Amino acid sequence: MDRQAVARGHTEMSTSRTNVVQITVWKAVLIVGLMVIAVMTSQKINAAERGTGDMGIVIERAQGTVQIVETTGRSNLSTIEGLGDLSHASAVYSRDGRYAYIFGRDGGLTKIDILTSRIVNRVIQAGNSIGGAISQDGSMVAVSNYEPGGVRVFDSGTLELIADIPAVDADGVSSKVVGLVDAPDQRFVFSLYNSGEIWIADMSDRAVPKITKFTDVGQLPYDGLITGDGRYYLAGLFGEDGLAMLDLWNPEAGVRRVLDGYGRGEEPLPVYKMPHLEGWAKAGELLFLPAVGRHEVLVVDIRSWKEVARIPVYGQPVFVVARPDGRQVWVNFAHPLNDTVQVIDVPDKRVIKELKPGKAVLHMEFTPRGENVWISVRDVGEVQIYDTRTAELIGQLPADKPSGIFFTARANRIGL
Amino acid sequence: MRKILSLLAILTVGVVPLALNAMSNNTTDNIADFRKGELTNLVVQDCGSCHGLTMRGGLGPALLPENLDGRDPEDLVAIILDGTPGTPMPPWRPELSEQEVQWIVRLLQGGIPK
Numbered sequence: 001m002d003r004q005a006v007a008r009g010h011t012e013m014s015t016s017r018t019n020v021v022q023i024t025v026w027k028a029v030l031i032v033g034l035m036v037i038a039v040m041t042s043q044k045i046n047a048a049e050r051g052t053g054d055m056g057i058v059i060e061r062a063q064g065t066v067q068i069v070e071t072t073g074r075s076n077l078s079t080i081e082g083l084g085d086l087s088h089a090s091a092v093y094s095r096d097g098r099y100a101y102i103f104g105r106d107g108g109l110t111k112i113d114i115l116t117s118r119i120v121n122r123v124i125q126a127g128n129s130i131g132g133a134i135s136q137d138g139s140m141v142a143v144s145n146y147e148p149g150g151v152r153v154f155d156s157g158t159l160e161l162i163a164d165i166p167a168v169d170a171d172g173v174s175s176k177v178v179g180l181v182d183a184p185d186q187r188f189v190f191s192l193y194n195s196g197e198i199w200i201a202d203m204s205d206r207a208v209p210k211i212t213k214f215t216d217v218g219q220l221p222y223d224g225l226i227t228g229d230g231r232y233y234l235a236g237l238f239g240e241d242g243l244a245m246l247d248l249w250n251p252e253a254g255v256r257r258v259l260d261g262y263g264r265g266e267e268p269l270p271v272y273k274m275p276h277l278e279g280w281a282k283a284g285e286l287l288f289l290p291a292v293g294r295h296e297v298l299v300v301d302i303r304s305w306k307e308v309a310r311i312p313v314y315g316q317p318v319f320v321v322a323r324p325d326g327r328q329v330w331v332n333f334a335h336p337l338n339d340t341v342q343v344i345d346v347p348d349k350r351v352i353k354e355l356k357p358g359k360a361v362l363h364m365e366f367t368p369r370g371e372n373v374w375i376s377v378r379d380v381g382e383v384q385i386y387d388t389r390t391a392e393l394i395g396q397l398p399a400d401k402p403s404g405i406f407f408t409a410r411a412n413r414i415g416l
Numbered sequence: 417m418r419k420i421l422s423l424l425a426i427l428t429v430g431v432v433p434l435a436l437n438a439m440s441n442n443t444t445d446n447i448a449d450f451r452k453g454e455l456t457n458l459v460v461q462d463c464g465s466c467h468g469l470t471m472r473g474g475l476g477p478a479l480l481p482e483n484l485d486g487r488d489p490e491d492l493v494a495i496i497l498d499g500t501p502g503t504p505m506p507p508w509r510p511e512l513s514e515q516e517v518q519w520i521v522r523l524l525q526g527g528i529p530k
Binding site: 061062085086087088105106128130146147176178193220222238239270271272273274335336360378379401 | 457460461462464465466468469470472473474475499502504506507508510511
């Protein structure tokens with residue numbers, strides 16, 4: 001239709017040169033027609049002719065906005081507004097890498113389409129939440145909540161509630177839920193902060209969740225991780241020195257204590273920011289973990305679950321994340337030493353590089369194969385991009401109080 | 417003479433409240449404005465990690481004015497300065513002065529301006 005209008009306009013222009021007014025009108029028709037075609041074409045490219053494998057999102061925590069970015073040209077593609085309170089927000093991706101599910105502190109679960117840059121659906125599913133996970137088959141999204149404490153499972157297509165699992169222990173104590181991850185065989189695993197338990201929710205029959213509970217795992221589990229092979233679940237403990245480990249290939253063996261008493265009775269330093277275990281750092285058979293209240297990264301060999309090294313670092317580690325190939329581990333630190341990032345060489349188990357991105361480094365995310373790392377620097381108001389081989393700054397993107405950075409490569413990884 | 421008296425009266429009426437106001441300012445805070453900005457950023461962003469950016473709670477309890485209503489400011493100052501043993505609430509004494517913490521408690525009890 002538009003093409004016909006344009007063609008007609010072109011014919012008229014070449015034949016009736018006497019009527020200036022008419023030419024102007026047809027020129028206008030031509031321009032409008034071309035614009036319509038241009039808009040239609042660009043929408044088509046955005047929505048259907050682009051893959052999402054090099055895309056991601058940056059959470060802007062203060063304004064409730066999310067930037068959609070791409071890592072090939074290292075640019076911002078668009079910004080989505082209206083996502084509520086995004087303090088401590090995190091995200092998971094649909095398995096096709098098109099939709100991001102964002103978990104906000106205010107209990108908001110928002111599904112966004114990163115190709116068309118719009119909110120597809122948004123529900124306020126609780127009063128106060130902390131994070132979430134997507135099931136093995138991608139059909140369910142689970143959210144861990146502080147208030148009311150528990151896990152709620154939603155259909156990933158419609159965001160309709162499938163299951164409500166209150167985190168109430170045998171004595172009737174309600175817990176905040178932390179460290180929620182997906183596990184193979186349609187399971188979710190999570191920890192109960194107040195009562196010190198680890199629960200497995202088997203969702204293979206959606207209508208009837210089967211819960212397996214492990215009690216007395218340790219005091220105040222503050223976060224959890226699952227190794228990339230989906231076998232080991234680890235909960236970090238705030239109330240004591242050590243971690244609680246569950247072998248999902250052998251749950252009958254129960255929860256085992258790992259790195260018990262790693263502080264060796266020394267008084268820990270005040271902790272101004274909780275460490276995070278979400279970005280697991282498994283390099284070969286070695287697991288790199290933050291020590292709570294200490295300027296150390298702990299290294300465990302997962303074949304023996306024995307400590308093989310403790311690496312002195314600049315401050316109290318918050319994120320300890322391995323580059324995808326496992327050769328390097330990058331570490332950021334808690335307030336007030338949060339202006340620095342250190343790089344650990346895995347074979348040498350020592351710090352080989354130190355960066356000063358600026359005040360309040362909050363998160364680090366590697367590109368899918370690890371040649372670059374994107375770092376959010378909250379108080380500077382930018383995302384900085386580094387070459388991981390040289391540790392040189394190669395790009396910057398302005399962002400308003402940026403926190404979490406999540407790339408679509410997570411869509412195909414267990415536990416992320 | 418009458419003029420002088422009335423002038424004195426005006427001065428007294430005008431100056432005394434000003435002086436009192438200055439005194440109360442002195443006793444409650446002489447924190448520089450840029451430092452207040454830093455402290456507000458600390459409360460919203462860093463305390464917000466556990467208590468929520470909007471102070472509606474998280475791993476730590478909610479700190480909105482209605483949650484702190486009736487709480488003795490001195491108790492709150494003590495919690496911030498010395499932390500709460502057995503919980504993740506750390507002591508801020510190495511980071512903040514007592515006067516700065518008093519200012520933070522007033523900020524929280526009055527509500528953080530948007």
